[in-house]
Amino acid sequence: MSKAISIFDTTLRDGTQGEGISLSADDKLKIAQKLDYLGVHYIEGGIPGSNSKDIEFFKRVQTLGLSAKITAFGSTRRKDSAAHTDANLQRIIESGAAAATLVGKSWDFHVHTALQTSLEENLAMIYDSVAFLKQSGLEVIFDAEHFFDGYKHNPEYAVSVMQKAAEAGADWLVMCDTNGGTMPHEVHGIITALSSNLTNVQLGIHTHNDCELAVANTLSAIQAGARQVQGTMNGYGERCGNANLCSVIPNLQLKLGFECLEEKALAQLSNVARYVSEVANVNMPVNQPYVGSAAFAHKGGIHVSAILRDSRTYEHIQPELVGNKQRVLVSDLAGQSNIVSKAQEMGIDFDATSPPAREVIDKIKNLEHQGYQFEGADASLELLIREANGQVRELFTFESFKILVEKTAGRSVVSEAFVKINIAGTSLYTAAEGNGPVNALDNALRKTLVQHFPSLKDMHLSDYKVRVLDEKDATAAKVRVLIESKNYEDSWSTVGVSENVIEASWEALVDSFRYALLEASPDEQILTPSIANPGLHNH
Structure with a gap:
């Protein structure tokens, strides 16, 4: 037959x-x-x-x-x-x-x-x-x-x-x-x-x-x-x-x-599945077999250590056969193998025996205990690893922000943000409006940065998610914010956590811009003192 x-x-x-x-x-x-x-x-x-x-x-x-x-x-x-x-x-x-x-x-x-x-x-x-x-x-x-x-x-x-x-x-x-x-x-x-x-x-x-x-x-x-x-x-x-x-x-x-x-067509299966989900405006389950983003994702340290030796230990096929790829997740379950594998995936030369490797693992576990989640925020994770490796130069530092929200009868809510940042020793103060406080912060920060780093003009925020972590605390609950940003060539995700949704959003937003500037052209590489933003890097 x-x-x-x-x-x-x-x-x-x-x-x-x-x-x-x-x-x-x-x-x-x-x-x-x-x-x-x-x-x-x-x-x-x-x-x-x-x-x-x-x-x-x-x-x-x-x-x-x-x-x-x-x-x-x-x-x-x-x-x-x-x-x-x-x-x-x-x-x-x-x-x-x-x-x-x-x-x-x-x-x-x-x-x-x-x-x-x-x-x-x-x-x-x-x-x-x-x-x-x-x-x-x-x-x-x-x-x-x-x-x-x-x-x-x-x-x-x-x-x-x-x-x-x-x-x-x-x-x-x-x-x-x-x-x-x-x-x-x-x-x-x-x-x-x-x-x-x-x-x-x-x-x-x-x-x-x-x-x-x-x-x-x-x-x-x-x-x-x-x-x-x-x-x-x-x-x-x-x-x-x-x-x-x-x-x-x-x-x-x-x-x-x-x-x-045909074999070469089968290798396009994941790409086509994701394309269809985008056009249909339906989120693909991450655990969908073969084509889901987690179909070949590994989290436990023992698993990661094994797949680094031979992927067949925990993968039933080569992901590339269906156009997918192997991913190593970093979380509170992470071992040294996870961090090393993730660094290799990001093209970072990371010495597994160095003190920074242990420090990053401990820091990640501590941050995840506080509510951070790096499985869906690779850009924030990469910033952490690069910081530990001494590969991040802060092109701008935060000084302050202020937000005004006004609602009058018969009109929609108007948000206005005032942001002060420091670039190369100079304090810059900018105001911008938005359809919400986070959008206003995004507009104000972008307004200043684009003048100094033109490559950011092609970047935009494409998704914004908020999750309440401690529902029993009601309006005082800690929240986690995930922000996805895109340009013409790539997309990346960052995370922020706080009892205040604005602060959590600000953390994720600032990391998004910091990550975008990792690839800034040499004439944009303004070296300033390494002062962390008020987000996860000070926790």
Whole structure:
């Protein structure tokens, strides 16, 4: 049996049914190009004519020259009608898509309850619709909705649905675990039994994740003989989501020896997964297998010591195979190996036997005890390591700041910040407004620094997170602030902690600028006395 697997991506259709996911036509086109770059075989774009976004998508996608087959989704004809007069089927043909996904009922319970028609009419609806689309020159993928539930309730009818679609000329027969409640051993057994009733047909699998088994069920289906996988990037989809292609593809290819993507394309998997999450404006879980930022992250000192000798000790594959990378986390669990590894990753020559190495470890543990967290603040960590190594020259030092917040009736709140810093022995005083106190501080500090360090003009704050550390202390609780900053080439994160959210924000903000200035050009390297900012470096 062939080891080649057809990858059918339905992120743009089934994925958008997930809570909090809404894609514009431009978003869908961008993602389609990335999916095509990855090398998936089918890209399901949506339901033609159902909304203006999908109409625009099918119109514009034809101009992109994608290699993947663009697929339009629709259901079988209405009961007691003719296929050639069905508006839904006509829109599929008019969409210009090369293939059609046609969904039909395979569970007798649904036929009676949802369609409110006879079992015989449902079979006719399936046959007529598939045949009509085939006559129109389309490749047809038949999705048998609720197939596994239908088979368990009435196996003869579920099989007859598949046989009828095959008789009409369907190119693929896809079994759907629509409610996501089937177990892997059931999937394998049912597909094995179905295969004995159908010959010379191509089978596919479409699973949902309601029991956290979508990936497992997909693998089970492939091992039983299915050769098409339907799923979404990052597992997006209705309720608990669909089978996650970011896990399915490497599991099939790297663990089970099936052929899904070209090797060089598989190495782009992490990049594409993160791109899709950015466009969809959905945070990727850090612990997502294969492509998550923590998928190959190591924290315990014993683990880190081992992977420095051989990564196979605590990694099941080479991260680079899926475009990810090994990361060493530094925390209160850190040992000397963590710090050395992190320094090497940052390109810092760090002597593990030196007193500064021990001092940095102790300092990090002390700071984390106070509430700092460096796992998500690599820039603050790098500043600490470089300071211990004598590699940080303070280009500016803090003197004071003051914030005014004014609220008047009928007007929004206005924040104004006054910042005094010292550059090369000169005190500079700047004021700026913002839509909040942190934004005002950012604007005031930037206003002064950019005049002296022009490279900072390309830098901007891209994310700001606040977490309360001691909820029992209510408004007096200590808070941790994480700030992410970006320029045209890079992004970095810094951390600050205090009982005062403004002070914590200031710490993280100042470190962000200090980190950006590590790469300042020689003419910007103004050497001033090494006076730490009022943030974590004085704790």
